[in-house]
Structures are given as C-alpha cells and as structure tokens.
Amino acid sequence: MNTWLRALIAIALFSGLFILAIVTAGGLALYAAWYVSFTDDGWWNSGVMRPAMLVVAVAIAVIVGTWAALRTPEPPGLPVGETDAAKLWKIVDDLARDSDIRAPTEILLTGEPNVAVTEKTRLLGLIAGRRRLYIGAPVLATFTIDQLTAVIAHELGHYSRADTRLLPITYLAHETLERSLERLEKMALNGAGFVPLIMPPFRGYLTLFRLVSSAVLRRQEYAADRFSAAVAGPEVAVSALHRMPVVTEAWESFLTQVNSHIAQDRASGRVPTTIVSTFVRVFTETLDDEFQVSAEQTTRWDTHPPIADRIAAIQNLAEDTKPATPPTTRPGIPSCVAQDGNQPASGLLPNLDHYSPHLDRLILPHLPDWVTTKPLTSEPLEEYLKRIAIGQRESDADALYNATGESSANLQTVLESLNKGQAAHLAAVLSRGHPAHADVARTGSDRPVTPFQPLVHRLEAAFAVAAVRSGAARWAYDWSNGSATAILAPSTSLDLAVAAEHAVHSPEGAGQVRMRLARAGIDGTIGPAREGILPGADSGDVIGAMSGIRISSDSSGLRFRRGPHDLMIFTTGLAFFRGDPVDFSNRRLETLVQAVRFAQRPLIGANLLAYHDIRTVTVLRHSPMEIRLARQDGTTMTIRQKFSRSQLDGSRELLLNIIDDVEEPIVPPSSE
Known part of the structure; x- marks a missing residue:
C-alpha cells in the first residue's frame, strides 16, 4: 500500500466524521422543514425544536471534540543532548543517513517501556515537520546495543514510509470521534433525553473507523519490521521483538508493586527515588530468567499484530532472501555498533543516573500531590519498600497480640493460647470483617484458603518480627511477593512459615515450636512492636x-x-x-x-x-x-x-x- 493511498484513506476517514455530522444535521433540518410544511403549528413547537436541539448537540459535540483532540499535548520526555549521548546520536544519524531518511531532530528519554517516533506536521500531515525519537529508560537499561539498534531502525522505518506524517490525521480523527461521543454521553447524563437518538450513527462510524485504521496500522508495523530486519539483520530484529514484551510486562508488574506500597504510605512524607536503576537490578537478578510473558490476547481492534506473527514474518522473509554464502559483514549496522553490539545499551548514555530524579517524576507524576505530608523526603526505592513492608509485618504481628485480649500479650502468650486449643477462637477474631483471601493475596501465597489462614499468616509475622528484634534475623525485601522476609542465620534450619502452620494446626506442636524458637535465639517475651497498641484495637487491621x-x-x-x-x-x-x-x-x-x-x-x-x-x-x-x-x-x-x-x-x-x-x-x- 503506497503512501498516497494511505494518505487518501486517512483523509477519507477524517472527513467522514464531518460528513456524518453534516448529514445528520441536514436530515434533522429537513425533518423540521417537512414538519412545518404539513402542520399549522408554526416553527415554535416540539416537532421543530427537538430536531433543532439535536442539530445544536451534534455541532457542539463535534466542535468540542475536535478542539480537545487538537489540544492533546505531546508525550513528555527528557531531552538527551549530543554531548550526553554521543554514541546514541551517532547510531541514529548513521541509520538515518544509510537509509536515506531525515533523522530525528530530538531524542527524548521517557519512563515508559517503549520506543516511539513522532512528527509535528502541518496541513493534517501533508507537510513534514519536526521529528522526535522517544526512548524509554526501561528499554535503554535492559536491551543490548544490537537490540536497541533494531528497535530504533523499526521506528525509523515509519519515517521512511511517511507513517508518522499520516498518523496525526488518523489519531486526530479517532480522538475527535471519541471525545464527540463522550460529549454526547455527558449531555444525555445531564438530562438531554433526545441525544441518545443520534448516538448510534456516531458509534457505528467509530466501529468502522477502528476496523479500517487498525488494519492499516498493522500493515505499517509489518513494513517497519521488514525495514528493521534489513538494517539490523533478522536475528537481531527477532531478538528485540522477543525482548520487548518481557521488559514491558516485567516493568508493569514492578510498577504495580511500587504503586501498591505508595498507596499505603501517603502520610509519611517520603517519596521513592532511583526507580529505574532498582528495576534494572531486580530485572537482571530475578525477573530476566524467571519472568513468563502471559499469552497474547489479540483482537481485530489491535493496532499492532501479535509478536509471534511478526517474528514469523521476519523469519519467513529471512528464508526467502537467504544468500547462498553467509555475508561477512552485518547488514546495515553502523560501524560504531558492529564491535560491541552485545554490550548493554545503557552504555550509550553513560550519565543515566543524572536523569534519575527527573525520570522518577515522569514515572510517578502524581506522587507529590498524592503524598499528604510536606515537606517531602527522598528515600531509595528498595529502602522505601522495605520500610513499608516491615511496618505491615509488625502490624500483622500486633493484630495477633490484640486478638488474645490481654494487655501484656507477647509471643509466649500466643503460643500458650494455641497450646490450650484456642486456635479457632483466635482465627475467628482475626477474620472478623477481614476475609481470609485478603491475607493470601497480600502474601502472594498460592495455598488454599482456610479459616485458619489469617492466624497462620499473622503468627508467621510475629515469629519474623520477634526474630529480628531478638537479633536472630535481619529483614530483606522479597520482590516475588512484595513483603518483608526475616532472613535467619544460615546455620538455623527453622522455617518460620512451617513452624506457624505446625503451631496452629496442632496444639502439641505449639510447645515444640516454642522450644525450637528458643534454640534459634528468638525471645518469646517480645510483644507488640508499637506503642499505643491496647486491647480492643488493632493498628494493623x-x-x-x-x-x-x-x-x-x-x-x-x-x-x-x-x-x-x-x-x-x-x-x-x-x-x-x-x-x-x-x-x-x-x-x-x-x-x-x-x-x-x-x-x-x-x-x-x-x-x-x-x-x-x-x-x-x-x-x-x-x-x-x-x-x-x-x-x-x-x-x-x-x-x-x-x-x-x-x-x-x-x-x-x-x-x-x-x-x-x-x-x-x-x-x-x-x-x-
């Protein structure tokens, strides 16, 4: 599909919205004129005023929708100067020059796990304009130079086919349709009962628009993949495609965990820092080898084809164009990349840490307003998460002490209660108004939910808190389930979770667990971790x-x-x-x-x-x-x-x- 044909489709789709609005308004006006000509009521009656109000509603919706779409801001990013990333700029310039493409005028660093290009065009994309390349810090920090080069080549491929010039008009039409429908729905909710009569044509056109534009955009992605494979080589292009969903899902999982802890810490006045560098370390140490990408759920509305289909297309292309003898040089790769392509791409921006404070604000833009206590104090992310997780463990332990109903309850008190067969009573108190599945979800456990699960969970927390306060263990943050874990001495064979299960489910086991805790150096006289914890109230729950x-x-x-x-x-x-x-x-x-x-x-x-x-x-x-x-x-x-x-x-x-x-x-x- 050549550029002019795609341009005609984009303009037709955009024009179709206004044609639909004009036809709708014209039809309503004709109905009003017909009504007046066949009745003696004159112009001032419901048969005329209702169509007139519908015409006004259509006009307002389209005008407001278009204005809102035109005012959509460009994505935020941190400008990367040539002096800060000379090698990165050289790669981009060499790729553009060798492919006869006008290079981006700006490179911006973002907090998204993505790489993208934009173009600020004029006359709805018919005249070229300023070009920008957006590189996500999570991608830059986890890809190799080869893989990043392949992704950049893919994005430059959109420039080569004028995709970025035609995308604004497609995006503008989509945004205008969406916002026009939002305006009509808002009118209907505010009491304009006549508005739902004209909404079906707009919904139908939005469906048609999505079908056509999504199909065109998917074809553009296949074409950009072919360009990437031709420049960087099929193997590197496939490697980058394999890598992108892994990094994306790992980043989203990582950020979900961070946000869940932030929601619990609004009153502390502290904000996390070094988010990207912490992600890189966690990804490298734990997620890279273990993270499993969920199966793709694709629909006909998707703008990108499934990764598996894109990889298959590149591999088929490689087979069709495979030379009789292997090439001695790598196709299209800039000379500055050929020697160290397997090195981390983060080396292309040596002072990445310099951007860290600004990236933190890009990744969590609403955090300063969300935290209620001022002034704000910065805290490294892992220390920040560990502090909150430790507080949650201490709260869980204190909940158990309060459930005993004794003002001076401690670990020994709890174990004595269990030894007397009071596990069911403690479990019932802890479960009041607090479903057991909440404890399982919080700890990431996949064990079946039982009535005793809240008790087991809190008893294990009490063991952990007592072990740390006794000097027999230290706290560590567990990224697998987002909680604080007590790390006992290597010579200690005691498993606190197993001990908690044994003490709850066997009255005789409570006495055995007490002796094992003592041998591990855990003081049984340790009670609530916080001042102000009194019987009848539970600061943790x-x-x-x-x-x-x-x-x-x-x-x-x-x-x-x-x-x-x-x-x-x-x-x-x-x-x-x-x-x-x-x-x-x-x-x-x-x-x-x-x-x-x-x-x-x-x-x-x-x-x-x-x-x-x-x-x-x-x-x-x-x-x-x-x-x-x-x-x-x-x-x-x-x-x-x-x-x-x-x-x-x-x-x-x-x-x-x-x-x-x-x-x-x-x-x-x-x-x-």
Missing part, C-alpha cells in the same frame, strides 16, 4: 473509617468531648478520635487511616472499645445511622452519623454487619 460521628455516653471509662469524632473500625474493636469540625473529606480520612495503620499516629489518647466489651446492640436507625451500644459494665453509648459525612469503602454497612455478631459473641474456649 483498619478495615473501615467514618467521620462526622456524634457520640453520647454515660460511661465513666470513655470520655468524649463535644463535637464530631472520627471512627476507625478494627477487626477487634472501635477507636474514636477527636474529629475535624470542618473537613469531612475522604482525603483527610484516608490520611488518618494510613497514619494509624503505620503507627505514625498511635492510638494513645483515642477512646477504644473492644467488641467483647459490647453486651447488646440496638439499631435505632439505618439511614442516617444511629446505634445504641450497651456495654458489659451496664453503661450505654449512642453513635450517630449524618448523610453528608464521609466514609471509606462502605464502612457504615461494614460496621452494622460486624456489630450484628455481638448478639452471638465469639467466646474463647475454657482453659480447664
């Missing part, structure tokens, strides 16, 4: 939160000030904090939850109420919520919340469900 709570109580043990309170819902009890009389936002509530969860705000000073201290519950109203609690000492307290106050993740319903269990309380078995 905050499962809900509400603000704007009004409380009245006749209890001498619980003293509440006038005004609103914040309520934290734990697996073993409730904690009441003095609230903000003005700010009831979810953002403030989320910050409070994180501060409590990671011991940045101890529970000292809060009013704590354990579930086992509640004798009866009377729900006075469900909406707005009003509950009267009768305590074991005969006192009562009433909790009320208004509609306008915030809650996290259905906390009101969660609280109602949990306190329903008070009618049939979980009672520990007799120790007799």
Whole structure:
C-alpha cells in the first residue's frame, strides 16, 4: 500500500466524521422543514425544536471534540543532548543517513517501556515537520546495543514510509470521534433525553473507523519490521521483538508493586527515588530468567499484530532472501555498533543516573500531590519498600497480640493460647470483617484458603518480627511477593512459615515450636512492636473509617468531648478520635487511616472499645445511622452519623454487619 493511498484513506476517514455530522444535521433540518410544511403549528413547537436541539448537540459535540483532540499535548520526555549521548546520536544519524531518511531532530528519554517516533506536521500531515525519537529508560537499561539498534531502525522505518506524517490525521480523527461521543454521553447524563437518538450513527462510524485504521496500522508495523530486519539483520530484529514484551510486562508488574506500597504510605512524607536503576537490578537478578510473558490476547481492534506473527514474518522473509554464502559483514549496522553490539545499551548514555530524579517524576507524576505530608523526603526505592513492608509485618504481628485480649500479650502468650486449643477462637477474631483471601493475596501465597489462614499468616509475622528484634534475623525485601522476609542465620534450619502452620494446626506442636524458637535465639517475651497498641484495637487491621460521628455516653471509662469524632473500625474493636469540625473529606480520612495503620499516629489518647466489651446492640436507625451500644459494665453509648459525612469503602454497612455478631459473641474456649 503506497503512501498516497494511505494518505487518501486517512483523509477519507477524517472527513467522514464531518460528513456524518453534516448529514445528520441536514436530515434533522429537513425533518423540521417537512414538519412545518404539513402542520399549522408554526416553527415554535416540539416537532421543530427537538430536531433543532439535536442539530445544536451534534455541532457542539463535534466542535468540542475536535478542539480537545487538537489540544492533546505531546508525550513528555527528557531531552538527551549530543554531548550526553554521543554514541546514541551517532547510531541514529548513521541509520538515518544509510537509509536515506531525515533523522530525528530530538531524542527524548521517557519512563515508559517503549520506543516511539513522532512528527509535528502541518496541513493534517501533508507537510513534514519536526521529528522526535522517544526512548524509554526501561528499554535503554535492559536491551543490548544490537537490540536497541533494531528497535530504533523499526521506528525509523515509519519515517521512511511517511507513517508518522499520516498518523496525526488518523489519531486526530479517532480522538475527535471519541471525545464527540463522550460529549454526547455527558449531555444525555445531564438530562438531554433526545441525544441518545443520534448516538448510534456516531458509534457505528467509530466501529468502522477502528476496523479500517487498525488494519492499516498493522500493515505499517509489518513494513517497519521488514525495514528493521534489513538494517539490523533478522536475528537481531527477532531478538528485540522477543525482548520487548518481557521488559514491558516485567516493568508493569514492578510498577504495580511500587504503586501498591505508595498507596499505603501517603502520610509519611517520603517519596521513592532511583526507580529505574532498582528495576534494572531486580530485572537482571530475578525477573530476566524467571519472568513468563502471559499469552497474547489479540483482537481485530489491535493496532499492532501479535509478536509471534511478526517474528514469523521476519523469519519467513529471512528464508526467502537467504544468500547462498553467509555475508561477512552485518547488514546495515553502523560501524560504531558492529564491535560491541552485545554490550548493554545503557552504555550509550553513560550519565543515566543524572536523569534519575527527573525520570522518577515522569514515572510517578502524581506522587507529590498524592503524598499528604510536606515537606517531602527522598528515600531509595528498595529502602522505601522495605520500610513499608516491615511496618505491615509488625502490624500483622500486633493484630495477633490484640486478638488474645490481654494487655501484656507477647509471643509466649500466643503460643500458650494455641497450646490450650484456642486456635479457632483466635482465627475467628482475626477474620472478623477481614476475609481470609485478603491475607493470601497480600502474601502472594498460592495455598488454599482456610479459616485458619489469617492466624497462620499473622503468627508467621510475629515469629519474623520477634526474630529480628531478638537479633536472630535481619529483614530483606522479597520482590516475588512484595513483603518483608526475616532472613535467619544460615546455620538455623527453622522455617518460620512451617513452624506457624505446625503451631496452629496442632496444639502439641505449639510447645515444640516454642522450644525450637528458643534454640534459634528468638525471645518469646517480645510483644507488640508499637506503642499505643491496647486491647480492643488493632493498628494493623483498619478495615473501615467514618467521620462526622456524634457520640453520647454515660460511661465513666470513655470520655468524649463535644463535637464530631472520627471512627476507625478494627477487626477487634472501635477507636474514636477527636474529629475535624470542618473537613469531612475522604482525603483527610484516608490520611488518618494510613497514619494509624503505620503507627505514625498511635492510638494513645483515642477512646477504644473492644467488641467483647459490647453486651447488646440496638439499631435505632439505618439511614442516617444511629446505634445504641450497651456495654458489659451496664453503661450505654449512642453513635450517630449524618448523610453528608464521609466514609471509606462502605464502612457504615461494614460496621452494622460486624456489630450484628455481638448478639452471638465469639467466646474463647475454657482453659480447664
């Protein structure tokens, strides 16, 4: 398919949108004129005004959609100067010169696992303009020079066929269609009931547009692959294609793990740094050999063919053009690459670390706004993740100590409870409002979910925390499951996870485990890791939160000030904090939850109420919520919340469900 034919298809697809809008508006106008000519109602009636409003809706949607598409910014990137990466620039210039292609005027470094080219054209792509080459830092840091050269050659292949000049018009048409439909849907949601009548033609045209443009784009990718194979050689091109999905999925998995920890650390005021260099180390040490790419899920809407099909096409091309005698030189490879093509491509940008702080902001652009505590403090990524993971392990251990209901609980207390056959009681307390599958998901375990899984998980955490605090182990961050692992001395044969399973599932095993812990140098008198952990509250398992709570109580043990309170819902009890009389936002509530969860705000000073201290519950109203609690000492307290106050993740319903269990309380078995 030659350039002019593809240009005609792109222009036709773009023009078709406006033709559709004009035809739709014209049809509505003709209907209005016909209606007036056959009735005596005049122009000011519903039969005329409704089509007129539809015409206005179409015009607004297309104009707003086009304007929004035209204002779409270029991808962000960090300019790479020729002095910083002379060899990289030489490779790009040599490839362009040898292929008779106008070279990019800029090279930009990005935080995406991708390489791409753009061209700032004029007259909808008919006149060439400024060219940019975007290279993702994850690719630069994990590819060899040969592989990166093949990928750059692929992207330059798009220049050779004027793909980048025609892509803007295709992209503009797609964005205009998408945004026009969004505008029409917004009008319909805002009460314009007549708008859905004109949406089917636009949806149908969007479907047709996607089918045609996706087919054209896939053909362009095959053509660029052929160009890459001709320049870099089929073997190198295939190697780069094999490498790209591995790096992409590994990067996405890595970044998902990082973001999940960031979400737990909003209140610390710390932000991670050295993200790319940490990824490279982890990828090289653990992911490169072990990472399995998931099977490709392709559809007819995809703009890129499946990797397997692209590799097969290159291999078939290589077979068809295989020379009778092997060439003595590598095809098209610049002379500066031929000697050290197997070296890491990161060597093309020697001062990559200089870009690290700016790359961190590109990779996590919303992080400064997301973190609520200022000023911000930088922390190396692995230390950052390890600190959060250790806090989670300590919280899990403290949850177990609180479940015993004793103020001075320690590891020995827990093992004694298990030895007395109280495993079912502890498991029931820990599971209240907290599904067992959450623990399995958090630890990355593939073991079957059982009612005792929360107990086993937290007991293993208690063993790990005690081992580190006893000096018998050290913490290490485990990238395979995103948690902190206690590394015991090499001479110790004790497996903490197996020991936890044995202690939970066998009362006699608890005593044996206690002796094995002692022999490993783990102190059984170690208790909660954090100050402010009191019976009836659990700083590790905050499962809900509400603000704007009004409380009245006749209890001498619980003293509440006038005004609103914040309520934290734990697996073993409730904690009441003095609230903000003005700010009831979810953002403030989320910050409070994180501060409590990671011991940045101890529970000292809060009013704590354990579930086992509640004798009866009377729900006075469900909406707005009003509950009267009768305590074991005969006192009562009433909790009320208004509609306008915030809650996290259905906390009101969660609280109602949990306190329903008070009618049939979980009672520990007799120790007799």
